[in-house]
Amino acid sequence: MGETKTQATSKKESSLVRDASAALTPSFLFDLDGTLVDCVYQHVLAWREALEQAGIQLAVWRIHRRIGMSGGLFVNALLRETKRDISAEEGDQLRRLHAEAYARKTKEIRPLPGALDLLRYLSEMGVPYAIATSGRMESAGPMLELLRLDPRVPVVTRDQVQFAKPNPDLFLAAAERLNVSISDCVVVGDSVWDLLAARRARALGVGLLSGELVQRGRVSQRPESNLLSGH
């Protein structure tokens, strides 16, 4: 009898655990650049080239610490570093020069170690995920190819929302495309802007060490804080 009772209890507990676990299974919303793809340094150097072509000299580390913002905010922040104002036209030209310089560097770019394994694992486990990037499809396209992304995975780019990070729009749109509640989503990103956007969207934000957060000194550099194996 004791045994039977134990079995009954176990079965009940196990069923409770399964239910709880089903309710708690999150969906993942991934940032792209610097989170799944190791392209931050190429972005930084492409901005240096673009700025130089526009007659602006700026040290590379000053560019790096602004990376992760959306294009518009980023250009304005960079130009505050140089104490210059630019017109909307000049800003557009800078973004075009950057896109051209970045395209020339695409062949050097690789997925972050572990990223392909992680995405494959999530797919195998049936865990929903989407990509939400401040980049435009023009730059994001080659990165998505690197990740060999299943075409069914939703991808939201800067072209599809009104405001980029740190506004929550990109992550909200990605959750909608997955047909899940944003409060059941985990946002994974490497920049302060990802985590600000996650908080504004009321999702749980997880910061990686692979990119801009280390630069900003906003997170510790202890290996055990690093969530993706191999990152």
Next chain:
Amino acid sequence: MGETKTQATSKKESSLVRDASAALTPSFLFDLDGTLVDCVYQHVLAWREALEQAGIQLAVWRIHRRIGMSGGLFVNALLRETKRDISAEEGDQLRRLHAEAYARKTKEIRPLPGALDLLRYLSEMGVPYAIATSGRMESAGPMLELLRLDPRVPVVTRDQVQFAKPNPDLFLAAAERLNVSISDCVVVGDSVWDLLAARRARALGVGLLSGELVQRGRVSQRPESNLLSGH
């Protein structure tokens, strides 16, 4: 009379100040990569290419946080990240692959903003300075050309000393070439290894934000800590 006395005092004080200032005029020992030349990101990406050619996948940020060590220590530290051992031969091959990849990127590299002005100002003021780099002459040569360095400025490279930074040898040799006491020298560098080497040499170390210190989170990122104008 009052006026005369004041003038006499002023003259005496002014002469004292001059003497003290002459005794206190330091010489400067500059690190090269990341301190005078904005080449750290190109070094990092050249190491990524070299490692990939040797069959080793490593995230760019993991490479960056080891930059500034001498070649030998650096390769060992990188390989600890991958939990691999390599032979002396494989280490030499990695360094050769890095030098080749770096040479391909030289045309993208610029002096740090303000560096040329600073060196010109020191020359005009008759303040002695030298360069002490953990790099070998093969990689340093093109960087020295970028700085349009007066050929009379002493340059000590890794080829000329037994131990590189964080050992003090490079800075001790540079002070000797200037014919000044190391304790009258200010060491200016961007990496923890520069500052460790400065301390071991008993020179005053000054850390810049332009390179590896920001990555390591060892210094604050307040602009006012930044000593070289424009950096």
